Amino acid sequence: MLETLDPTRLPIHGGDATTVIVTIDIDQLRKEAGIAQILGGTPITAAEARRLACTAGIIPAVLGGSSEVLDFGRKERFFTAAQRRALLLRSATCEAEGCDIPGTWAEAHHWIEWAQGGPTDLDNAALLCSHHHHRAHDAAYLHERLPNGDIRFTRRR
Template sequence: MRAGDCNLAQAEVIVAALDELPGDLDPEIKSKAEEALVGYATQLDPARLRRLGRRILDLIAPEIAEAEEAKRLAAEEAHAHKKTRLAMRRVGDGTTRITAVIPDAAADRLATNLEAFASPRRDDGTRTETGDYLPYDRRLGRAFCQMLETLDPTRLPIHGGDATTVIVTIDLDQLRKDAGIGQILGGAPITAAEARRLACTANIVPAVLGGASEVLDLGRKERFFTAAQRRALLLRSATCEAEGCDIPGTWAEAHHWLAWAQSGTTDLDNAALLCSHHHHRAHDPAYLHERLPNGDIRFTRRR
């Protein structure tokens, strides 16, 4: 540092890199590591020097580097396992804040899954009113919600005596209202429109109640479109059926054109293949939707 070949930030990086070396490392190897890092300080800025410091054993002692790296990774994974946690807190405005600490490998897997849903694709709800793409964090938030709805419940653990299931209770009169309200068992209230949307493809049990909370109808899996029907829908339309939407049909959801609450049947004549964005719009009372002569579905905001 006196000679001007190394500044304080670089010196701190070198000290940190040496401190991270295994405690039982041969002192001679540690001295070589220090000499090498000091030499590279004349060429590299602190950020690049820090990256080099993490791999310094590969340069000066490759014969032991792999074993030491394996031990370091094992220690990191054990540490990550102990620190893994997830907390949910209701904000009070209809949203819940989720905070999590998970291992890097799990985070990479989650990011890969979310980005499959969140990658920007034309006008599928990932653009703002000005035509710009939604910020990355907002796209990931929407993707997380969509991923939860596409989980296969048959591969989830038994919970409460049954395969993991969300039960939504709603009075029949409320279900038929545009502004009706339902209740997720053990959770938050939802609109009737959201309950009707979930009833199309989400793996829920819709429990329709009469005036005295008498169970009028407890939906079964037959209410959902079968795998064979899904394949038939894909043959009919390879993409989302909304006008101008080119989201692949394999990413889309089967929608009851006439809702089951209005005695709609689960058959191909009453089915529409819609991406998650347009499926939400189909159940949004702020929008009208109609079939065009070519089979596309046009959405129009109510005036």
């Protein structure tokens, strides 16, 4: 649902857009195949939580022993409307090699993950269609930026 609804058409509660809190145990976060929990919802993988955090109003809550909150994330990771317009000037389509999905349908992706300290700026941004954005967060694929600016995805062996 988070990936299919237009966030500008969602209701606003108390001045804030609807937000989903995802909880994850610190040990699970450290695992590539760790499990997270949408508050009041069903389990998802840690990788899925990291990917959804790129575009959805998700706040991660990292838990230690006895459900002690170790870190409660922030939402400032989103690219602004002005940054998205600048990305569209740079790339009219998805930046994946050979992809022609319009950039207006693409998602702004942090090249260095926001959770890993990657800044929310144009030098760290890529416009990726949903298909390639999933690949960018899939450990089965490597991705590299080519000299012409395209992003090449290759399956790990």
